[in-house]
Amino acid sequence: MKKTLLSAVLATQLLTQLQAGGNIKAVEMNEPKMLEQEAMEQEAAESKFYIVAKGMMILGDTANHEEAVLDGDQDYGYGIDLGYRIGNGFAIEYDFSYSSNSVNETVGEDREDGTAKYYTSALDLVYTYEVSKGFGIFGKVGYEYELETIDAFDIDGNDNGFVFGAGVEIAMNETYKFVAEYEHSAIKGPRGDGILAGVMINF
Secondary structure, eight states, X not given: OHHHHHHHHHHHHHHHHHHTTOSOOOOOOOHHHHHXXXXXXXXXXXXXXXEEEEEEEEOXXXXXXXXXXXXXXXXXXXXXXXXXXXXXTEEEXXXXXXXXXXXXXXXXXXXXXXXXXXXXXXXXXXXEEEEETTEEEEEXXXXXXXXXXXXXXXXXXXXXXXXXXXXXXXXXXXXXXXXXXXXXXXXXXXXXXEEEEEEEEEO
């Protein structure tokens, strides 16, 4: 009889604790799953469209060009990227940039100097990996089309080729990010590769 009463009292106390929301420990999510969930939540929170306004430094290069060997100097330019996030870290970008630099012939007795102007458009596929909240690294590959004019050498032509890039994104708030990247162009010309930095605006 005593055992029956004791069992009834213990059962009553257990039911009371359960009904009152007793001290039941929640199942903890391991860290990788938490980071994955945070990345998914951040991606869902980010808008699909963005724009990047950027300044650029072109590094210059030496190339055979229209029967002349031209050496391009380091100089500057600016550009804009229009992007659309398609999910899972991927985005599609349209890039446009304008840059110019001084060029000169490296061989020949009558060496000339001139100014080259470059108008470059590209369509890129970009993948961004969120290392931590507010900080990401990205890589891109695309195909670009470039118009080039060098009046001193009567050059007014175009070329196209692949472009590759890598960089970082640092969030300043929900709307703005600082972006820096290095781009390598497969187009052989006096423009050379570029280093770019700018601000991303999410819409």
